[in-house]
Amino acid sequence: MNTDNHRKELLQKLSRNFMISVPVMTVVAMAGATAVSDHGPGLIPSAEAGQGEAEGEAHSEAEGEAEGKSEGEGEGEGEAQGEGEAEGEGEGISEKMKAAVQRPSDYQPHEGDARALAEKGKALFSDTSLSTNGLSCQTCHANGAGYADTFSKDYPHSVEMAKTDFGLDQVTLDEMVQVCMVAPMAAQPLEWDSEELAALTEYMRVEQENFRQR
Template identity: 50%
Template sequence: MSQHDDKRRRLLGRLSRQFAYTAPVLALVAGGAVLQATADDTSTEAGFAAVTEATLLLASNHAAAEGEAEGEAEAEGEAEGEAEGEAEGEAEGEAEGEAEGEAEGEAEGEAEGEAEGEAEAQSSAAVQRPDDYTPGYSETDANPQELLARGEELYYDTSLSTNGLSCASCHGSDGQDEGYKATFEQPFPHRVAMASDQFGMPEVHADEMVQVCMVAPMEAEPLEWEGEALQSLSAYMVEVQRRFAGAPHDL
């Protein structure tokens, strides 16, 4: 036996004693090649099985398999971590988006509500009697005939509106008295649905009802409060209300 073969035999014997049958991965690399033992070489020391070429190759394959498994486990861990991170990020983003959306919606709703309230208040102010206003007609007594005659002319006057309507367009001509609710049977002031629904006014006087009609269906500016047109139309509407209710009137 040559000195070289003796060294190799002793080396294989030591490897057998260290790792036995449950040896971990063993790959001896020398000059890029795996050091292999021949099938005939065995170890007789301490009763351990000899490390053979098959043993080394099995250990090498086992090590490669364990390495691949560890690599796959690490890759799965990284993938799970990335997925969890993305899920958490999306959940946080959605929560923040919902919170921002709710806050913006509430702010917009409040702003719209305030704007609508201000617009309604401004519109109501345009059709409600001013504090320093004194009407030039009566809702309880008779009104002058010249006032009623002028009021009848204006009742049919389409130039008062911006859309070609007149009072008669909605309420009829020649004493037909159309388009009034049952509440119109009550003397002024009384409830008018349009004034209540659109301007929040529980009841109106005759001149306020005329102003509501000017602003809403006729789409025009309110008449001058103490002007001849408003006083004449208001006096005429008092008599129309009396006629509608079946009460004595001057028309």
């Protein structure tokens, strides 16, 4: 019981840290786009702290949504300032990568036994060789950590990171796997017809069930 609580606490801390990198990117991008707007001083300090070249053209299309999101992102702000290194990588997601995380028109997923796929996906989930930065999915998502509440909804649905960084209004589950491959994992998307993608997607279905039952 005690150790359980302790673990939960650690995980929450961990996930909070990771959650922050996303809001920070958003805040920085928004501050770039709306620095002179009426959001008050709240945004400015973290914008300065995090300011690299993040607010360039890549994010200018976020301007329209920036208003609506700013209150929601607020929670990350306070702690965001120390996170200098986290936001660099997400800022420059190319149009090509944005397209590459979306199902292709000739999408033909690998098919296989769901159980066997989930089993494989579970192994891949902790495989750091999928990323270019030493992370595995597990680094952020161990024991159900690191997900926003949207994870409990049926797919397709809207996910903050997919919207902010990739401009996608809605994602399917396999697209969400690809989003996490590209952004937090700093890797190429998996092949759309690969067993790996099918396996990770199937395992995420299992994890979604667990998440719903928490």
